[in-house]
Amino acid sequence: MNLEKVVFAFVILSAATLNFGFVFGATGSMLYHNQWEFFAAVVVNVIATVLKFGDRTQVGATHLATSLVALLQLGAAALLWTLATPGPDGLPTAATMAGVVSLSAGALLANFVSVVILIVETTLQRR
Numbered sequence: 001m002n003l004e005k006v007v008f009a010f011v012i013l014s015a016a017t018l019n020f021g022f023v024f025g026a027t028g029s030m031l032y033h034n035q036w037e038f039f040a041a042v043v044v045n046v047i048a049t050v051l052k053f054g055d056r057t058q059v060g061a062t063h064l065a066t067s068l069v070a071l072l073q074l075g076a077a078a079l080l081w082t083l084a085t086p087g088p089d090g091l092p093t094a095a096t097m098a099g100v101v102s103l104s105a106g107a108l109l110a111n112f113v114s115v116v117i118l119i120v121e122t123t124l125q126r127r
Helices: 003-023 035-052 058-083 094-124
Strands: none
Touching: 003 035, 003 058, 003 094, 035 058, 035 094, 058 094
């Protein structure tokens, strides 16, 4: 068993599951979307992107592209969450949360594509 490949797969799957956990729930409600889970999703996606540098194959380039798209979406979501005007209770408004969750869902799609590529690559790999 190759430890490097285990860590790579672990980080990619963690990025996808953390992002899914954040996105899952009512879109406009702050109750379903934890800020710390969002932060963890961003951090793990950054780690996944760093791990994808250095692979000079076409599959590696596609992995990196999906990771960069996810980071772009999550960065935009973080910017929106940070710069949006809070509601009267000091929490983000439903419209702000809907935007953050929508952008995070785009990152989830990119993470899903990365997971599918990983599964196909693993399946086609010879021993």
